Amino acid sequence: MKIILEPRAMQGLADEVRSRAGRIAFVPTMGFLHEGHLSLMREGKKRADTLVVSIFVNPTQFGPQEDLDAYPRDFDRDESLMREVGVDVVFYPTDKDMYPKGYQTYLTVEEVTRNLCGKSRPTHFRGVATVVTKLFHIIKPHVALFGSKDFQQLVVIRRMVEDLNMDIEIVGCPIVREPDGLAMSSRNKYLSEDDRKEALAIKEALDRARELYRNGERDARALVEEAHRILDLHPGIRIDYVSLCDAGTLSDIETIRAESVMAIAAFVGKTRLIDNCVFLAPDEEAI
């Protein structure tokens, strides 16, 4: 497993792989890896002969009041996990190499960033789109893999790739959960023991909404209200949003007609968690 720190060196390696008709799969991460990340890597290995993982806690996707400095880091642990999975190359740049003095170029994806996390984190997706574009240009992948827990991120990346004619296949992979149902996240590390129990209400709210949907409920407000009711039973939870929106445009909907997603963001103690559940279109959902 090679560890590469500099963008130019990484581009050189990518050119070398491509010049021998090799195929590059790429999994971008902010490190502090969990089973969710590892599932992306395993899927990546199936889809290419060279698997590149980046570890970079990207400052431009954190707001001024957010947890950039506290974000958990443990490169040694990450390194041994990546070796186990069979990662070929780790791209592990410094902030200074990614955003040198005078840096001033940003990407914005407009409509799909207005709702959900875009509301409470107004510059977040600008940072995500920008760093992913940089990483794509540095790593030159044929295929890139993203988790579905960050559902809006996946929609933003797909939209950006299509709009900007990036010749890269984007693969969304299923949410990986703890045995009790909590969606895996590096931020789960922040949770106290009590927080950890409260956090389960998020999955409970999603499951209950899904159950109602499968029982025939098509009124989005009814599903959102039921999810609110469940979350409100937990005093340790402060809702950021519960939203039922079109899975493509991420606009709120009134009635479920096409593929849609219930997305929840909530603070558990000081930790902001997100989770979601996709509802297939009524005529496709197995009931």
Next chain:
Amino acid sequence: MKIILEPRAMQGLADEVRSRAGRIAFVPTMGFLHEGHLSLMREGKKRADTLVVSIFVNPTQFGPQEDLDAYPRDFDRDESLMREVGVDVVFYPTDKDMYPKGYQTYLTVEEVTRNLCGKSRPTHFRGVATVVTKLFHIIKPHVALFGSKDFQQLVVIRRMVEDLNMDIEIVGCPIVREPDGLAMSSRNKYLSEDDRKEALAIKEALDRARELYRNGERDARALVEEAHRILDLHPGIRIDYVSLCDAGTLSDIETIRAESVMAIAAFVGKTRLIDNCVFLAPDEEAI
């Protein structure tokens, strides 16, 4: 000479060239070609084995009150000029293929777009950066060539390429002028016979500033005022800006210490023309 209309087909051709270790040079244009464009193409041919030229009047770089609809077009003429020069591939997409329904992704380059043309054309460089990025992803060039008449555009592209780690060499080529000194531009076609004479004052103002600079003047305001004085002698000319700025940051300067540029934008009749003159740093300028 192949003419390709669809982005996917162009990417396929680019992949084919790259898979046989071929080198791609790219000249983006809005068509209605003149000797300035052709000089870029000739330079491109020297630097690669496959020369791709795009012809696309990009709607996103025109403001709502600007000349998008009137912009001159003549593909048949362009085609024969490109054949003469030996262009290998023409990429000639439709608006709909470049900006399909739902399009929503844009690039912004911040500091270097605030001055000069960025002031009077606030969304122009966003459109330029966006379309050039799309074209880079479609044509996959090793080297791309831009004229220096659009000096700010060249600075914006260089900054964007560096910031976003695009692995593409950017080559700036000298301004090509008519025998009487007017910088070549597709928009010169708009000029009436009287306009055409008045337009020469722009080059005259730049030449006079350069003369003063070579005679030792280092005060930017003195040079700008002299250029204003010359332009103001021509009632057919309405100045948009006369600016003396650092050639890298494009910020206005007071005293010429490093490489700098005098840039002029002016309306001649209804036609907005731009031109510029680079002054090397005082210790590098041959006097």
